[in-house]
Amino acid sequence: MAESAIPIVEIKSVSKIFQLQDQKIHALSDANLSIHKGEFICLIGASGCGKSTLLRIIAGFEQPSAGEALMWGRPIVGPDPTRGMVFQDYALFPWLNVRANIGFGPAARGLGGAEVRDIVDKFIELVGLGKFANAYPHQLSGGMKQRVAIARVLANDAELVLMDEPFGALDAMTRERLQDELLEIWQRTKLTVVFVTHSVEEAIFLANRVVVMTPGPGRIESDNALDLPRPRDVASPEFNAIRRVLAAKLHSHHAKKAA
Amino acid sequence: MAIVETGPMPAAAEEAAARKPARSTWTRLKPTVLALIVPLLLLAFWQVATTQQWTRLIPTPYAVAECMVDFAVGGIFDDAYSGTLLSHLLASMSRVYGGFALAAMFALPIGLMIGRMPWARMLLDPFLQVMRPIPVTAWLPLSMILFGLGAKSAFALVCLGAFYPILLNTVFGVRAVDPKLFEAAAMLGCRGNAQFYKVVLPAAVPSIFTGLRLGLGLAWFVIVVGEMTGVPQGLGAVIMDGRTLSRTELVICGMIVIGLAGYLSDRVVVATGNRLLRWSPNHHG
Numbered sequence: 001m002a003e004s005a006i007p008i009v010e011i012k013s014v015s016k017i018f019q020l021q022d023q024k025i026h027a028l029s030d031a032n033l034s035i036h037k038g039e040f041i042c043l044i045g046a047s048g049c050g051k052s053t054l055l056r057i058i059a060g061f062e063q064p065s066a067g068e069a070l071m072w073g074r075p076i077v078g079p080d081p082t083r084g085m086v087f088q089d090y091a092l093f094p095w096l097n098v099r100a101n102i103g104f105g106p107a108a109r110g111l112g113g114a115e116v117r118d119i120v121d122k123f124i125e126l127v128g129l130g131k132f133a134n135a136y137p138h139q140l141s142g143g144m145k146q147r148v149a150i151a152r153v154l155a156n157d158a159e160l161v162l163m164d165e166p167f168g169a170l171d172a173m174t175r176e177r178l179q180d181e182l183l184e185i186w187q188r189t190k191l192t193v194v195f196v197t198h199s200v201e202e203a204i205f206l207a208n209r210v211v212v213m214t215p216g217p218g219r220i221e222s223d224n225a226l227d228l229p230r231p232r233d234v235a236s237p238e239f240n241a242i243r244r245v246l247a248a249k250l251h252s253h254h255a256k257k258a259a
Numbered sequence: 260m261a262i263v264e265t266g267p268m269p270a271a272a273e274e275a276a277a278r279k280p281a282r283s284t285w286t287r288l289k290p291t292v293l294a295l296i297v298p299l300l301l302l303a304f305w306q307v308a309t310t311q312q313w314t315r316l317i318p319t320p321y322a323v324a325e326c327m328v329d330f331a332v333g334g335i336f337d338d339a340y341s342g343t344l345l346s347h348l349l350a351s352m353s354r355v356y357g358g359f360a361l362a363a364m365f366a367l368p369i370g371l372m373i374g375r376m377p378w379a380r381m382l383l384d385p386f387l388q389v390m391r392p393i394p395v396t397a398w399l400p401l402s403m404i405l406f407g408l409g410a411k412s413a414f415a416l417v418c419l420g421a422f423y424p425i426l427l428n429t430v431f432g433v434r435a436v437d438p439k440l441f442e443a444a445a446m447l448g449c450r451g452n453a454q455f456y457k458v459v460l461p462a463a464v465p466s467i468f469t470g471l472r473l474g475l476g477l478a479w480f481v482i483v484v485g486e487m488t489g490v491p492q493g494l495g496a497v498i499m500d501g502r503t504l505s506r507t508e509l510v511i512c513g514m515i516v517i518g519l520a521g522y523l524s525d526r527v528v529v530a531t532g533n534r535l536l537r538w539s540p541n542h543h544g
Contacts, residue, residue, distance in 0.1 A: 061446075081447060105449075
C-alpha cells in the first residue's frame with residue numbers, strides 16, 4: 001500500500017498530558033505514526049493506552065501537548081470535514097431523519113438542495129438504508145445507526161475516516177455484518193481508515209496495519225503490517241498465529257512491570 | 260449434535276388474528292372509559308351529598324348545570340351573568356395568551372443567552388434566582404400599586420407566572436446538549452455560530468416546549484389571582500363576584516370553565532408538540 005510516498009497524516013513524537021485537578025495524566029507519550037492513502041490501520045490496546053486520544057488528536061478534537069500532528073504537511077488545528085469521525089455511540093442528530101443526517105455535511109458546506117439530494121441518495125444506497133430514509137434515529141437499531149454515521153462521513157468526502165470503537169456497542173452478528181460491509185466499502189471506494197478497537201480479532205480481520213498500544217503512559221508498542229489474503233477466515237491457523245503474536249505484544253507491558 | 264427445527268404454529272397465530280378486532284375496540288375505548296370513572300364517581304357523590312342534605316353550603320349538580328346553561332346562553336335567570344360566558348372567557352383568554360406571549364418573548368432569548376454565554380449567566384442568573392422564589396401572589400399588591408386596579412395588573416401577573424418555567428427549561432435545554440453532537444457537527448464542517456442554529460436550537464426544542472407548556476399551564480393558574488384585582492371582565496372576576504354574591508353555583512361554573520379551557524389549551528400545545536417532536540422518543544404527552 002506504499003503507493004504514494006507522502007503520507008496523508010503524520011504524527012511526530014506526539015505526547016498528550018491531561019490536567020485533572022492536581023493530577024497530571026500522561027495519556028500519550030512520544031507517538032509516531034504515518035498514515036498513507038488507502039491504508040486500513042487498526043489501533044489496538046487496553047483501556048488507558050491512549051488509542052482514543054491519538055484518534056482524537058488526528059481528528060483535531062484535541063491538540064498535542066508536545067510534538068506535531070500534520071495533515072498533508074500542515075498542522076491539524078481543529079476538526080475538519082476531510083477527517084470524518086465515526087463515534088461509538090453514533091452521535092447522530094436525533095431531530096434529523098436518516099436523509100437529513102447524511103445530508104448534514106454537504107448542506108453545511110453550502111451545496112444546493114439538488115446536489116445534496118443526489119449525494120444522499122448515493123450513500124443511503126451504499127449502506128443499504130433505502131427503506132429507512134425517512135426514519136428518525138430513535139427508530140433505528142444500533143447497526144443501522146452506525147451505518148448512517150458511516151454514510152454521513154462518506155457523504156462529506158472525507159479523505160480519512162476515523163472510527164472510535166464503532167462496533168463496540170453492537171451485538172456479535174450485527175458487528176460481523178458491519179465489518180464485512182465496511183471492508184467492502186473500503187475496497188470499493190479506496191478509503192483510508194483508522195479504526196480503534198480493543199478486539200484483537202476485529203483488528204486482524206480488518207486491518208492491513210495493526211498498531212499495538214500499551215498503557216501507563218500510553219504509547220505505541222509496535223506497528224505490524226498484515227498481508228493475510230482477503231477475505232480473511234477467523235478460524236484459519238494463519239489467523240490464529242497472528243492473533244497469538246499480537247496478544248503477546250498487547251500484554252508485553254505486564255511482563256515488563258513484573259520484571 | 261443435532262439441530263431440531265420446529266416450524267411456526269399456524270393454529271395459534273390464526274387464533275390470535277381472529278381475536279384481534281374485538282380487543283382493538285376495547286383498546287380504543289379503554290382510555291376514555293378509565294378517564295371517566297373518577298369524575299363520574301365524584302359527580303355521584305356530589306349528587307348524594309347534596310340531595311341527602313349532608314351540607315347546605317354546596318348547590319346540587321343540577322343547580323350548577325342550570326347555572327352553567329344560563330351562564331353560557333342565558334334565558335333562565337336573566338341576570339347580570341346570563342349569556343356572558345363567552346365574553347368572560349375571551350377576556351381571560353386574551354390575558355392568558357397575551358401575558359404568556361409576552362413572557363415567552365422575554366424568557367426565550369434570555370434563556371438562550373444564559374444557557375450559551377457564560378457572561379450572561381454570571382450577569383443575570385443570580386438576580387433571577389433570587390427573584391424566582393417570590394410567589395406570584397406576593398407580587399399582587401405591588402402590581403396593583405404599579406398598574407392600578409384592572410386588566411394591566413392581571414396581564415403583568417400572568418406574564419410573571421409564565422416567565423420562569425419558560426426561562427428555566429430553555430436554559431436547561433441549551434445546556435444539556437450532548438457535547439458529542441458539537442464534535443459531530445464540527446467534523447462535518449459546521450462550526451462557530453452555525454452550530455447555534457443547527458445543533459443548539461433543535462436539540463433544545465423539546466425542553467423549550469416543556470417550558471412553554473408549563474408556562475401556559477401556570478398562566479391559567481395565575482389568571483384567577485390576576486383578575487381578583489377589580490377587573491370587571493374575566494373568569495377570575497366571575498368567581499370572586501360569585502363568592503361576594505353568595506352564588507356558589509356561579510363560582511363552581513367559573514371553576515369548571517377555567518379547568519376546561521386550560522385543559523383544551525394544553526391539549527392543543529401537546530398535539531403541536533407531538534407533531535413537531537416526532538423525532539424525540541421521550542416526548543409524547
